[in-house]
Amino acid sequence: AQSVTQPDIHITVSEGASLELRCNYSYGATPYLFWYVQSPGQGLQLLLKYFSGDTLVQGIKGFEAEFKRSQSSFNLRKPSVHWSDAAEYFCAGADSNYQLIWGAGTKLIIKP
Amino acid sequence: GAGVSQTPSNKVTEKGKYVELRCDPISGHTALYWYRQSLGQGPEFLIYFQGTGAADDSGLPNDRFFAVRPEGSVSTLKIQRTERGDSAVYLCASSLNHGRQETQYFGPGTRLLVL
Numbered sequence: 001a002q003s004v005t006q007p008d009i010h011i012t013v014s015e016g017a018s019l020e021l022r023c024n025y026s027y028g029a030t031p032y033l034f035w036y037v038q039s040p041g042q043g044l045q046l047l048l049k050y051f052s053g054d055t056l057v058q059g060i061k062g063f064e065a066e067f068k069r070s071q072s073s074f075n076l077r078k079p080s081v082h083w084s085d086a087a088e089y090f091c092a093g094a095d096s097n098y099q100l101i102w103g104a105g106t107k108l109i110i111k112p
Numbered sequence: 113g114a115g116v117s118q119t120p121s122n123k124v125t126e127k128g129k130y131v132e133l134r135c136d137p138i139s140g141h142t143a144l145y146w147y148r149q150s151l152g153q154g155p156e157f158l159i160y161f162q163g164t165g166a167a168d169d170s171g172l173p174n175d176r177f178f179a180v181r182p183e184g185s186v187s188t189l190k191i192q193r194t195e196r197g198d199s200a201v202y203l204c205a206s207s208l209n210h211g212r213q214e215t216q217y218f219g220p221g222t223r224l225l226v227l
Contacts, residue, residue, distance in 0.1 A: 009152075032212040043116065043218035044155070044203070051213055090154050094212040097168065102154030 002027050002095045006103035013081050014111045021076040021106050023065075023091030032094040033074045035065055038105070039087040047089075050074060061085070086110045114138065116219035118204050124225045125194055133189040133222045137206030144187050145216060146179055147203040155203055161187060162210050194226045 005024045013019050025031050032051050036044040048059025055067040065076045074091060091103040117136040125131050137144050143162055147155035157171040161181040169179070176194075181187040191198055201223050205216040 004154075036218075041220065043220045044205075045218070046215050049213075049215065092154070098210055098212045098214075099157050099160070099168065099171075100155075100216065102156075104152065104154050 002093065002101055004091050004093045004101050004103040006089075006091055006106050008106045009104070010107040010109060012109040012111055015083055016080050019076075019078045019081045019085070019108070021089050021091075021108070023074045023076065023103060024072050025074060025091075025093050026072065027093060027095075029096075031074075033065075033067065034092045034094075034100070035059065035063070035074075035076050036090045036092060037061075037087050038090060044090065047076070081108075081110055083110045083112070116204055116206055116217055118202075118219040118222050120222060121220065122223045122225075124227065126227050127194060127196060129194050129226075131191050131194055131224065133191075133202050133224070135187045135189070135204030135206075135219060137185065137187070137204070138217055139185075141206035141208055141217075142184070143207045143210040143214065143216075144181060145205040145207075146187070146189050147205065149201045149203055149221070151200075158189070160210065167210065191224075194224075196226050199224055199226045 003026045034049045035047040050057045050067045088105045088107045090105045092100045119134045145160040146158040149155045159169040164184045176192045178190045201221040203221045205218045207214040207216045
């Protein structure tokens with residue numbers, strides 16, 4: 001069955017440090033993958049998406065993600081986090097019925 | 113432009129009561145989705161509409177849950193005989209069309225608490 005796994009329930013990073021959030025997928029064919037961010041009281045906002053082509057995808061707010069087929073991963077990165085990046089981050093993939101299948105999320109905590 | 117809106121933002125009800133949750137999608141979006149998000153979980157797909165018809169309702173947990181989109185715009189999620197286990201945040205999203213490459217735009221959600 002198709003699935004998306006986010007191994008880290010929460011991650012704590014110092015402000016200004018680099019960030020990497022992990023996402024692993026299980027899909028038979030080329031997956032369509034997404035990263036969304038959810039801030040308290042806000043709707044889920046799309047950060048970036050991967051369909052095909054260049055495996056390094058640039059998104060909004062300085063985020064990027066790299067698709068690695070050999071590792072079945074689509075990790076989200078940011079070179080330097082800001083306190084406003086504290087939120088919950090969700091990785092999702094589109095299945096054969098075009099429905100989004102979601103990871104359980106990773107909560108990002110920023111230390112001052 | 114206006115995003116997806118959902119009303120109410122919070123709803124507290126008693127076990128056994130009936131509730132309706134409303135979603136106003138982005139104007140012109142033909143596809144509309146309902147998800148349920150429990151604490152510490154990612155969203156769980158419930159149903160999606162393409163236009164007025166429910167194209168896939170395979171995620172509805174049981175027949176107490178029902179959704180409509182009579183004019184192809186606003187949608188209402190209806191829950192009968194609510195149970196404490198129905199407590200969750202109900203999310204609505206819309207996209208221009210339905211497809212793997214389409215971006216879904218989410219509303220802020222309705223937080224439902226069943227006492």
